Structure formats: structure tokens, C-alpha cells
Amino acid sequence: MEIYSWFAGAAAFTIMVAMTLTSLPAVIYFKKNPARTMSQWKTFSAPLLAFLALSVMVVLGIINFPSLIGVSQLLANIMLLSSLFIFVAGVITAGMLRRKNPDVYQRIGRQ
Numbered sequence: 001m002e003i004y005s006w007f008a009g010a011a012a013f014t015i016m017v018a019m020t021l022t023s024l025p026a027v028i029y030f031k032k033n034p035a036r037t038m039s040q041w042k043t044f045s046a047p048l049l050a051f052l053a054l055s056v057m058v059v060l061g062i063i064n065f066p067s068l069i070g071v072s073q074l075l076a077n078i079m080l081l082s083s084l085f086i087f088v089a090g091v092i093t094a095g096m097l098r099r100k101n102p103d104v105y106q107r108i109g110r111q
Contacts, residue, residue, distance in 0.1 A: 002070070009069035010079050013061045017083075020054035023047055 030043035
């Protein structure tokens with residue numbers, strides 16, 4: 001039961017980080033490609049506000065991660081670093097796919 005709570009908290013935190021990382025490209029996309037039929041609120045203000053709010057929550061999550069998952073600071077640091085390692089490994093894998101096998105890279109997320 002205890003291990004489940006560790007990984008449930010870590011998963012919730014990781015999802016929050018993923019939401020933060022995907023909200024910034026929305027701001028950038030609509031800045032580069034203005035939508036004529038959508039308001040400034042929908043294309044810039046709301047996505048930017050979401051990014052800022054999520055960023056604050058991620059910082060608070062990092063600061064309070066041991067409380068979030070109910071473990072010692074050492075184990076919390078290990079779990080945070082492992083999440084960072086998995087993210088970096090994914091970015092490296094995507095870069096390798098983009099360079100070596102662009103057809104597969106293009107299909108990621110489109111299935």
C-alpha cells in the first residue's frame with residue numbers, strides 16, 4: 001500500500017510537469033500562427049495563464065515532493081531525479097528517431 005502511494009504521487013506530479021511542458025508550445029504556436037476566428041484570450045492570455053499557474057504548481061510540487069509522496073527527502077530526491085532521467089532519455093530517443101528514422105518519428109502520437 002505504501003509503495004502505491006509513492007508512485008501515485010510521483011505519477012500525479014509527472015502528469016503536472018507534462019501539462020506544464022505542453023502548455024507553453026500552445027502559447028508559442030498561436031503567437032506564430034494567429035487564429036483570425038479566435039479571441040486574444042483563447043489564443044494567448046489563457047494558455048499563458050495556464051503555463052504560469054502550472055509552473056507555480058510544479059515548483060510547489062518540487063518543494064513539497066516528500067510530503068506529496070510521504071517519504072524521506074533522500075527517497076524523494078531519488079524519485080525526482082529518476083523522473084528527470086526518464087524525460088531526458090525520451091528526448092534523446094526522439095532526437096535519434098528524428099535523425100535516423102524520420103518516418104517513425106513523424107508517426108509518433110498520430111496513431
